[in-house]
Amino acid sequence: MQRVTLRTAVAADQKPLEALQWRASLSNPADREALLAHPEAIELPLQHIESGHVFVAEGGGAIKGYATIVPRQNGHCELDALFVQPHNWRQGIGRHLVEYCCSQAKAAGATELHVVGNPHAQVFYEATGFVALGTRKMRFGIGLLMKRCLL
Numbered sequence: 654m655q656r657v658t659l660r661t662a663v664a665a666d667q668k669p670l671e672a673l674q675w676r677a678s679l680s681n682p683a684d685r686e687a688l689l690a691h692p693e694a695i696e697l698p699l700q701h702i703e704s705g706h707v708f709v710a711e712g713g714g715a716i717k718g719y720a721t722i723v724p725r726q727n728g729h730c731e732l733d734a735l736f737v738q739p740h741n742w743r744q745g746i747g748r749h750l751v752e753y754c755c756s757q758a759k760a761a762g763a764t765e766l767h768v769v770g771n772p773h774a775q776v777f778y779e780a781t782g783f784v785a786l787g788t789r790k791m792r793f794g795i796g797l798l799m800k801r802c803l804l
């Protein structure tokens with residue numbers, strides 16, 4: 654497993670994290686064409702960073718990935734973004750980010766972490782403790798509704 658540390662994102666991270674999101678998203682062949690046609694779909698809202706819910710994974714002085722959680726009205730949390738640098742995939746960084754998001758969501762009082770997952774990431778989410786609840790039609794295809802219990 655790649656050694657990484659986690660920290661809360663700051664405003665100066667916005668552009669580097671959007672660039673990372675761009676690289677990670679384009680590495681999914683099924684999404685590539687739609688994203689190249691709609692580059693505006695790649696964004697990390699500054700409000701998410703300012704809310705203190707964006708977490709950055711760093712190792713060897715470089716950003717390796719990031720994740721965002723968004724509290725829901727019902728007290729649960731949503732994993733709103735999760736991206737790892739493509740050349741760092743399969744090194745345990747995504748799992749590390751999920752565990753960190755779970756601990757942060759739990760500390761905020763949530764008992765469930767939900768995600769609308771990209772189908773290509775289904776195996777990853779299952780491996781990190783999420784169970785499938787159903788599907789939802791999204792802008793560029795089908796999203797997998799999944800949740801992880803935090804109790």
Ligand SMILES: CC(C)(COP(=O)(O)OP(=O)(O)OC[C@H]1O[C@@H](n2cnc3c(N)ncnc32)[C@H](O)[C@@H]1OP(=O)(O)O)[C@@H](O)C(=O)NCCC(=O)NCCS
Pocket residue numbers: 677678681735736737738741742743744745746747748749769770771773774776777778780781
């Ligand atoms: C999905 C993503 C975040 C996974 O990050 P990662 O750092 O590569 O994941 P990890 O190394 O922590 O993988 C944890 C486990 O998930 C499973 N897994 C992860 N990627 C997998 C793959 N491509 N195929 C099969 N299993 C996979 C494995 O069980 C893995 O454990 P192992 O390597 O010990 O076998 C990363 O591939 C990514 O950024 N993808 C593009 C963006 C994206 O689709 N994000 C999700 C949006 S919903």
